[in-house]
Amino acid sequence: MAKSKSTKKTAKARKPAVKKAEKKPQRDELCVFAFRLTPKEREDIHNAAGPGKASKFVRTLAVAAARNDEAAVKAIMEGVQTKK
Secondary structure, eight states: OOOOOOOOOOOOOOOOOOOGGGSOOOGGGOOOOOOOOOHHHHHHHHHHHOTTOHHHHHHHHHHHHHTTOHHHHHHHHHTOOOOO
16 A cells, blocks of 8 residues: 655744834935944954854844843843854
8 A cells, every 4th residue: 555645734934023113224214333443352243243243243232232131132142152
C-alpha cells in the first residue's frame, strides 16, 4: 500500500502588526544627529554591535536612554558582543 501525502498546510509565522506610531518614518521626516569620537571609541562600538550594526546599535541605545527606558538599555547591554 502506498503512503498518502498529507494535504495539511503548516501555519506560517506571521510578522507582528506594526502600529501607526511605530512605522518607519519617511526619508523627508528624518534628520541627522552627528557627533565626533575617537578611533578607539568607534572600534569599541563596532565590536559591541557586531558587523554592520553599529549605527543602529548607537541610535537604539541613545533613544532608549533619552526616553529613560531602563529595560531597553539593559536589554541592549545584555546583547553586546564582547570581543577583546
